[in-house]
Amino acid sequence: MKFEALTIKDIAKALGLSTSTVSRALRDSYEISPETKKLVLEYAQKNNYHPNPIALSLKERRSRSIGVVVAEIANSFFSQSINGIESIAYNNGYNVIISQSRESFDRELINLQYLTSRSIDGLIISVSTETNDFSYLKELHEKGMPIVFFDRIVDEIETHKVIVDNYKGAYEATSHLIKNGYRHIASVANAAYLSIAKERLGGYRAALADHGLEVPEAMIKYCHHGGMILSEVEEGVNELLHADQKPDAIFATSDKLTTGCLRILKARKINVPKEMGLVGFSNTDLTELLDPPLTIIKQPAFEMGELATNLLLQLIESKRPVKDFETKTLATELIVRGSTVAKNKFKSLA
């Protein structure tokens, strides 16, 4: 059971040296003679010595681990982001502790407390769709915890942030719908206070306005659980379908909402794209195999994860408090597929 590891003390005893000498020999200090070094190094090698990371952490007052909080890992965008995060973290000798908020503020708070109690060196977070109270994060930040936000950021907290150009992505997607003949474009969105919702709806509204279409505020359905609960999406779509002016297309602001809409529409036997166009943010690599293949706005999730981690490590390893924070904005990609191209119905209108 015990799994007794070799310690520096064991080596010292075996070789008749002091622990300090062994430690210094292993770190290749100049004060140790080449012969002693060789002796120690060979012994360590042969007996497979590895420094105890916990003892090191205690001594150096750092755990070499970073905390990550996302909505859920079973979500392509986040799992891809995590891939990026891990690749950088591991290369720098950090390990990653992942936790999921499942779009719940309470769970996010619990996870945050858990992570900090595990003494992480830094935090990468994309807040839950429910989160509009940032006091805990603020407190953490003020206490000196290095934090990097990505995707769903918090404007009020000044630190590094990594996002995509949500406004532009949404603008392009909405414009695309309009160009394809759709005129009554609804939106199924996350909670209104969420950064991505604000930005994406901003692009959506601007595109409509720029094309001379009115912005139908009643046609924006907010899902406070971000699609985690399908019934919420169902309700939203239902209301849209029974509105006075039934929409002919939907713009969904996140992965779960996009596929959620498709699910509901198919259950209602509503033809996409003929009766209803559908475009949304998504990173699922199955979207092209769906029926119909989905037009999506894709985020460079992996790169975002990499970038966020690099920024975080920079923060962690900086000697003096960082004051100069930056917000990195990457580009989205609009991938046009069948769900927004209703040739027969709209070709003449366009």
Added chain:
Amino acid sequence: MKFEALTIKDIAKALGLSTSTVSRALRDSYEISPETKKLVLEYAQKNNYHPNPIALSLKERRSRSIGVVVAEIANSFFSQSINGIESIAYNNGYNVIISQSRESFDRELINLQYLTSRSIDGLIISVSTETNDFSYLKELHEKGMPIVFFDRIVDEIETHKVIVDNYKGAYEATSHLIKNGYRHIASVANAAYLSIAKERLGGYRAALADHGLEVPEAMIKYCHHGGMILSEVEEGVNELLHADQKPDAIFATSDKLTTGCLRILKARKINVPKEMGLVGFSNTDLTELLDPPLTIIKQPAFEMGELATNLLLQLIESKRPVKDFETKTLATELIVRGSTVAKNKFKSLA
């Protein structure tokens, strides 16, 4: 930057007590008077004291963290399993360090070494599709590291294991194909030495044999990267399509392979299910929205993760070396959808 936490020493100094007394008061020891306890507890509460987990780990020689190795987290089966793992681990005060092999033996080895160097208390692993050298795992196991295998297990190492009845799942799926009129059933499988491949192909072969069909060994295509590289699947499917006896259905043995086959077949404009039936193991919740909706064999991933973690914690926290190991086998679920039902073509034949 520093994030100075309150220590037991600080409390001792502030209250004019010794560290031992404070420690004991916090742990509610009988040797401390109620008044002192109250004093300490209140001070700790008010100043938000939290024991330093790293110091505890060093003292107790346990990190309260467990390592998890899977092929990739951006895979529904694994992300669902991880959800199960985390739910149990967190409830027991353990944190989870996840790493991905990406179906590569080398990466798996590196991750394993990394995890053990981070002094994890135990390991939950589903080996990569490339792994057929278990010496490192064996060594780890012999040194006393608690290990639980799930999904892709290693027969030669005696410890707890959590799997599904792969044989039965494959048998049912294949039988289902036969019942629906398919007669020339090929298989796209993982590497032959992988436990799940062996078991699933076993069920596949048995079903064919039991229905008086010959087992076409040439029609089993092995993908050593488990679908991580699409070209590999493409090659396999290609060979099947150009075989003397072209198959009329494919049984795929894992998530990536199942969707990979669909991807290739669609690219080749082969009609599923009419020209080619398709069934496979998968846990993606998008399968019903695919074109065509996929018939799948689903695993209780979340439960498997929960179970594996409970077994691991049992192993970790057991006082004496455990000798009685068990293999838990859960049931799969066959979900029939459009990809295996070619009414027009086969109804008459069946």
Added chain:
DNA sequence: TTTATTTACGCAATCGTTCCCGGTAACGAT
């Protein structure tokens, strides 16, 4: 030869916590 300098190593403190030893009162029993 004496002194200064270098070389090579050990001692002990430190990180935060627990816990094995003690130790000191107070009190009752002898």
Added chain:
DNA sequence: ATCGTTACCGGGAACGATTGCGTAAATAAA
């Protein structure tokens, strides 16, 4: 008055590693 208990608390070692400082011996400079 002496002893044994009990209740309560502190000292200090330990967990594994690093590191400032001290110091012996060896060498160089005077």
